[in-house]
Amino acid sequence: MRLTLLIPELIWPEPGDRQTLDGLATPALGALLARGRESVEAAADNSADALIAAAFGLTDDVPYAPLRLLGEGHDPGTDHWACADPVHLRFHQERLILADGRTIAIDATEAGQLVRHLNDYFAEAGEAIEFVATTPDRWHLRLTAPADFRTPPLSAMAGRRVDRQLPEESGTAWLRRLLNEAQMLLHGHPANESRTDAGRLTINSLWLWGPGQLPTGLDRCFETVHSRHPLARGLAKVTGTACAEVPASFAELQQASAADGRILVLIEDLLRAVQYEDSDAWQQGIRDLEARWFAPLAAAVRSGRVELDLQSSTIYGLLGWNVRRGDLWRIWQRPTTIGAVAARLAGSTP
Template identity: 65%
Template sequence: MRLTLLIPELIWPEPGDAETFAGLACPALATLLARGRRADAARSPNTAATFDAAIARAFGLDRAVPYAALRLLGEGLDPGEQLWACADPVHLRFHQERLILADGTRIEISAAEAEALTGELNRFFGDVGEFRAAAPERWYLRLSAAADFETPPLSAMAGRRVDRQLPEEGRTAWLRKLLNEAQMLLHGHAVNEARADAGRMTVNSLWLWGPGALPRGLQSDWSAVCSDHPLARGMARCAGVPAHAAPAGFAALEKQVSGDGKVLVTLESLLRAVQYEDAEAWRDGLAALERDWFAPLVAAIRRGRVSLDLRASTIYGELGWEVGRGELWRFWQRPQPLQAVAQALAEGGSA
């Protein structure tokens, strides 16, 4: 098996945070990072090292990716040939004179709340497009007119400061107007009034990103994609690649996918922990990955059963390590503590 493992936020983003790195026992991961051959992804100058962008690059897409249409396809819905944008529900709040964004998973929106809010948006904006809640935390806007704009994926903004929600360009004036009116509509909705009365975060804005139509002729050499992320599943479906749920560990993957094919697996357990600066959750997630993935992978690589391309979208860039049986024999490459790896990456060196 030729396995590509895509894990966002594999390295904690604060290299000087000794408390978070203290006592981490990840010998298998340390071995993979020390002896693997570095193969960082080359990116276009304005393309961020986000999880969504890493998934897109795994399918050969780099610029102007129609994330919304592809993600909608991964939800099991048909985007057709229409234009779509992600219109994800968010909560914006001021904290120390900065505007901070919380995404839908943090807000914990119910399906009934999502239906009520998108229904109200559709009643008000019926002539502009159609809002659709494929999941409580993932909404879409079918566009009645072309909207060519670039904003970061929501995964790059969750838990972080927001400077602006849409580019200040003439061609996006109608979308900025829509967004402003949507914010006013959401503010006065009964769902948000009830949430505010209960001391819960409200849905007070939308994050618009990833516009476009479903691409034609998307091709891929993956033999299988295993992911719980609708974007990865949508890209697999668009390219005609079998898609499966993300397995619980490497042992489960071997039962799920057999043969010598090229397999893509995405694992998201560390992403939210980094987005919302939850060091304890990140440590727990890394320990689980060490137990369920890295340790059995090192054993399988030594036996020649698998070759690994480990990829991680992080604040340090989209990092990559290629590890086969031969790489594990590079005993002169001694494993380093994960904090030393992070510090080397922050300084622009090799990990």
């Protein structure tokens, strides 16, 4: 089996956080990291979405919106789309911080009411655009023309400081106007008034990102993609690749896969813990992965049953470790620790 294993935020982003990193026992992962052939790409976009796209060969100007829409079960056709995800922006210590839709717990009724309100307003104003809420926290915007702007994916901004929502360029003036109008409409809607009365964070803005058309002619890279992520599922569909749920463990994956198959598995267990600086959740996630995935994987690689391509999006860049049978027999290379890897990548010492 040739396994591409994508795990966003495998390396904790604070190398000096000894409380989180010290004493975290991961001998199997440590052997994979120490003995695999490491690659580090200092990309402009180190997000989980960029990691997923790169696994399918997409690295520049990725049209995330139509791919994600396709993964949600909708046909984007040949239209131009942008992700228009509902968020809450708030000032904290003189900084503007973004909370994503999952964090502020938007329900389907609220999403439906707000999207209808936006669509009714812009239709009356003669704007031939359309908002589509595929889930309560994932919205899409059908555009009337190509929109050439680049903003980070929402996964890179959740829990982070926002400097600006759209580039200050002449070509985005109409989008900035649209966003300003949408913010005013959201602010005055009864759904948000009810949230305020209940002491809940309001849905006061949209995060626009990932514009483009659905790509064609992409090569098929895998026989099966195991993921719940709509972007990964969309990429699987557009490349004619079978898509399945994420196995609970490597043992379960082995039972479901051909011995000589080329498989991609995306595990998102660590992502939100890093986004919202929850070190306890990240530690527990690492321990679970060590038991369910890394320990049995190391044994399978050592026996020659698996060739592993482990990849992760991190603050240090897009990281990769290719590990084959002979690599794990280099026992003179002692297993490393996540803390040591983080310190090395950050240019410091543990």
